[in-house]
Amino acid sequence: MMKRCLADLGQGLKVKIKEINLPKxxxxxxxxxxxxxxxxxxxxxxxxxxxxxKIRVGDYCLALRRKEAKGIVVEEPDGKGY
Amino acid sequence: MEKVIKVAVVGNPNVGKSALIxxxxxxxxxxxxxxxxxVEKIEAQIEYKGFKIHxxxxxxxxxxxxxxxxxxxxxxxxxxxxxxxxxxxxDSTNLKRNLYLTIQLLELEIPMVIALNMWDExxxxxxxxxxxxxxxxxxxxxxxxxxxxxxxxxxxxxNIIKTYENKDGFNFSKCEQFETQIEDYLKRLKNFIEQTxxxxxELYPQRYLLTSILEGSFDGYLPSEIKEYADRLKxxxxxxxxxxxxxxxxxxxxxxVLNILKQTVKEKPLEEESLNFSLALDRxxxxxxxxxxxxxxxxxxxxxxxxxxxxxxxxxxxxxxxxLSLVVNNYLxxxxxWLRSFITEGVLGGVGFVLVFTPVLFTLYIIxxxxxxxxxxxxxxxxxxxFMSIFGLSGKSFIPLLLGFGCNVPAVYATRTIxxxxxxxxxxxxxxxxxxxxxLTVFAFFVxxxxxxxxxLVIFSLYIMGIFSAIVIAILLNKFYFKLEHxxxxxxxxxxxxxxxxxxxxxxxxxxxxxxxxxxxxxxATSVVIWFLTNIPFGVKKEDSILGKVAKEIxxxxxxxxxxxxxxxxxxxxxxxAKEVVLSTMGNVYMQEVPQTQEDQxxxxxxxxxxxxxxxxxxxxxxxxxxxKFGLIEKERExxxxxxxxxxxxxxxxxxxxxFLVFLLLYTPCLATVFAIRQELGSNxxxxxxxxxxxxxxxxxxxxxxxxxxxxF
Numbered sequence: 001m002m003k004r005c006l007a008d009l010g011q012g013l014k015v016k017i018k019e020i021n022l023p024k025x026x027x028x029x030x031x032x033x034x035x036x037x038x039x040x041x042x043x044x045x046x047x048x049x050x051x052x053x054k055i056r057v058g059d060y061c062l063a064l065r066r067k068e069a070k071g072i073v074v075e076e077p078d079g080k081g082y
Numbered sequence: 083m084e085k086v087i088k089v090a091v092v093g094n095p096n097v098g099k100s101a102l103i104x105x106x107x108x109x110x111x112x113x114x115x116x117x118x119x120x121v122e123k124i125e126a127q128i129e130y131k132g133f134k135i136h137x138x139x140x141x142x143x144x145x146x147x148x149x150x151x152x153x154x155x156x157x158x159x160x161x162x163x164x165x166x167x168x169x170x171x172x173d174s175t176n177l178k179r180n181l182y183l184t185i186q187l188l189e190l191e192i193p194m195v196i197a198l199n200m201w202d203e204x205x206x207x208x209x210x211x212x213x214x215x216x217x218x219x220x221x222x223x224x225x226x227x228x229x230x231x232x233x234x235x236x237x238x239x240x241n242i243i244k245t246y247e248n249k250d251g252f253n254f255s256k257c258e259q260f261e262t263q264i265e266d267y268l269k270r271l272k273n274f275i276e277q278t279x280x281x282x283x284e285l286y287p288q289r290y291l292l293t294s295i296l297e298g299s300f301d302g303y304l305p306s307e308i309k310e311y312a313d314r315l316k317x318x319x320x321x322x323x324x325x326x327x328x329x330x331x332x333x334x335x336x337x338x339v340l341n342i343l344k345q346t347v348k349e350k351p352l353e354e355e356s357l358n359f360s361l362a363l364d365r366x367x368x369x370x371x372x373x374x375x376x377x378x379x380x381x382x383x384x385x386x387x388x389x390x391x392x393x394x395x396x397x398x399x400x401x402x403x404x405x406l407s408l409v410v411n412n413y414l415x416x417x418x419x420w421l422r423s424f425i426t427e428g429v430l431g432g433v434g435f436v437l438v439f440t441p442v443l444f445t446l447y448i449i450x451x452x453x454x455x456x457x458x459x460x461x462x463x464x465x466x467x468x469f470m471s472i473f474g475l476s477g478k479s480f481i482p483l484l485l486g487f488g489c490n491v492p493a494v495y496a497t498r499t500i501x502x503x504x505x506x507x508x509x510x511x512x513x514x515x516x517x518x519x520x521x522l523t524v525f526a527f528f529v530x531x532x533x534x535x536x537x538x539l540v541i542f543s544l545y546i547m548g549i550f551s552a553i554v555i556a557i558l559l560n561k562f563y564f565k566l567e568h569x570x571x572x573x574x575x576x577x578x579x580x581x582x583x584x585x586x587x588x589x590x591x592x593x594x595x596x597x598x599x600x601x602x603x604x605x606x607a608t609s610v611v612i613w614f615l616t617n618i619p620f621g622v623k624k625e626d627s628i629l630g631k632v633a634k635e636i637x638x639x640x641x642x643x644x645x646x647x648x649x650x651x652x653x654x655x656x657x658x659x660a661k662e663v664v665l666s667t668m669g670n671v672y673m674q675e676v677p678q679t680q681e682d683q684x685x686x687x688x689x690x691x692x693x694x695x696x697x698x699x700x701x702x703x704x705x706x707x708x709x710x711k712f713g714l715i716e717k718e719r720e721x722x723x724x725x726x727x728x729x730x731x732x733x734x735x736x737x738x739x740x741x742f743l744v745f746l747l748l749y750t751p752c753l754a755t756v757f758a759i760r761q762e763l764g765s766n767x768x769x770x771x772x773x774x775x776x777x778x779x780x781x782x783x784x785x786x787x788x789x790x791x792x793x794x795f
Contacts, residue, residue, distance in 0.1 A: 025149060027329070028147065032147065033144055033179060033572070034179045044361065044364070045364065045365070051464070059177070059178060060179060062572065063460075063571070063575055
């Protein structure tokens with residue numbers, strides 16, 4: 001089954017983080033911000049022209065570049081894969 | 083003797099730390115920079131119940147992983163400066179992520195007081211937090227606070243004192259407990275260090291030492307045996323858990339956080355109203371198509387308001403100072419000429435240079451505090467990120483650069499909204515290339531002599547050349563020095579909040595005060611020195627003053643650029659101080675002696691009356707100015723008689739005139755900008771580099787332009 005990443009998904013979807021495939025430093029930074037496997041996130045908005053995306057992590061909102069969003073592998077909230 | 087309690091204020095970004103410190107300390111706040119880095123340092127000292135409490139605001143951070151400049155400053159301060167107490171400011175509406183840092187801070191074994199800030203917003207969201215149980219679980223008193231409602235301020239201070247007095251009876255060790263196997267690894271590491279290098283255990287908080295070695299974030303000196311042992315432990319852990327230790331420990335800490343939340347947060351409603359409000363606003367401000375136009379309108383408003391609102395006050399200050407110099411002149415009428423000239427031109431002129439910037443800065447700071455405090459700056463960064471990333475910058479650099487077209491000085495100070503130190507330096511180095519309003523006066527003068535048929539085109543070409551140079555410099559610096567292109571952009575978009583007027587005014591006043599004291603003293607001192615250089619020996623022609631003689635020597639280097647005369651060189655010297663004085667200096671040096679014109683008389687009482695009336699008129703002027711375009715820029719300050727135009731027409735060719743303008747555009751904008759860079763970047767080194775970059779670019783570009791034009795025209 002193909003892995004789905006955050007960058008592929010459309011606005012308004014709720015997903016769960018499965019794993020983060022990014023350089024270690026960046027992964028740790030996202031981890032510390034609460035983007036740990038199992039955390040639910042919601043994709044809220046896209047910036048124009050391939051700019052960053054806005055997501056909701058629990059109680060707060062975060063902006064990420066697409067490049068980073070590509071490394072965040074997600075699954076459906078019930079944990080069944082995508 | 084009074085006891086001094088040193089309190090380090092630590093917390094995530096956007097939790098209202100500075101608003102809380104403002105609420106606690108009022109105007110007793112000092113802004114500066116951490117030595118050697120471009121991160122802002124805020125300190126405050128107050129007296130309370132017989133204690134002196136000294137607050138040091140540490141940069142906003144999400145963790146103490148020792149990776150970013152902000153994290154390094156925090157760790158270094160907490161370990162080496164040994165504060166008595168940590169005041170951990172937490173956003174109560176975003177507990178989970180905030181508590182991650184709190185748990186990490188416990189590892190430092192420093193007594194802690196927790197401020198549950200934004201407490202007033204909880205009610206709106208229907209959340210209840212059991213703050214007493216919270217205190218028990220985290221081994222630290224947790225006090226509900228709100229800077230907005232002035233809630234909990236005294237309680238924070240009381241608890242700081244209470245915690246300080248019970249300092250020794252504090253027990254930290256029980257509050258962070260990982261799962262047993264990880265604790266076992268930590269114990270094994272401790273035993274190993276005890277056996278091999280027990281001294282190290284004395285140097286650092288024990289828990290922090292062990293966890294940070296295992297996580298790989300420890301920054302101090304470690305004997306290689308310990309490193310090797312830790313690496314072996316890490317390997318072992320990875321084999322058991324199929325995860326690296328760092329990820330494991332972050333997950334463990336989040337596990338502890340969830341556990342605390344489960345026990346203390348009483349109600350969790352389904353719909354969070356204030357977050358929804360923010361989401362709705364973002365749907366407008368970050369709209370795929372509307373977002374950018376709205377942003378540009380807001381930027382335009384910022385620009386307009388900064389320069390328009392301050393214009394009447396700049397004029398008022400200008401008038402007051404020139405009246406004051408008349409009064410002083412009158413008062414000193416029996417003193418020697420040189421003394422009168424020194425006091426009115428050197429001293430009062432220097433004070434004037436500093437003061438005329440204050441209305442602009444104050445207005446800008448108010449607008450910036452609003453944009454920042456409301457959460458919009460983060461949105462601006464979000465919107466402009468795609469575009470700015472082309473040059474290795476992020477969205478946050480855009481506003482400072484744009485402000486540069488009005489005046490470079492506030493633009494440099496606006497870089498404080500950029501968190502990344504490298505990006506901040508790069509932006510500050512680009513700002514002088516943005517052609518400011520003062521340069522436009524000189525452009526306009528020359529254009530009206532040489533390029534009457536293509537005024538707009540010539541001026542536009544200069545602006546473009548400035549932007550082009552800035553981009554080239556940015557790309558080069560980035561490629562060879564900063565290497566920002568691999569950087570990432572992870573930015574919290576905090577909820578929209580209304581900053582209080584008190585906070586905005588206080589914050590702006592503190593910063594303007596710090597400009598007057600820090601950059602102001604340098605600007606003043608330098609302008610006094612320049613006065614000496616242009617007036618000594620006293621009474622001679624400008625040509626024979628020290629500056630005139632130096633200019634004669636130096637002028638040869640401008641020969642290849644087409645304007646190698648001592649007059650042009652002296653004008654450039656003047657332009658280094660401020661572009662506003664270029665034309666008047668040219669009048670002086672090209673026309674030789676200009677007869678003294680100011681023989682107006684003014685009495686002291688008339689002066690006092692004019693000053694007061696003028697101040698109130700400025701408010702009336704304010705309402706008139708609103709809506710008028712580019713107040714500061716279009717105002718003609720220089721009254722240059724047509725005589726100078728004739729002389730300039732003879733002295734320059736169109737090619738050398740254009741080359742002169744290019745040089746004027748690209749070299750150091752003014753002393754005030756130079757010292758603003760020094761103050762904002764907290765470094766002499768970057769100040770000097772900035773001046774060198776500007777001068778070199780100006781020289782190269784003028785050379786190219788002049789020699790190119792010489793061939794074709």
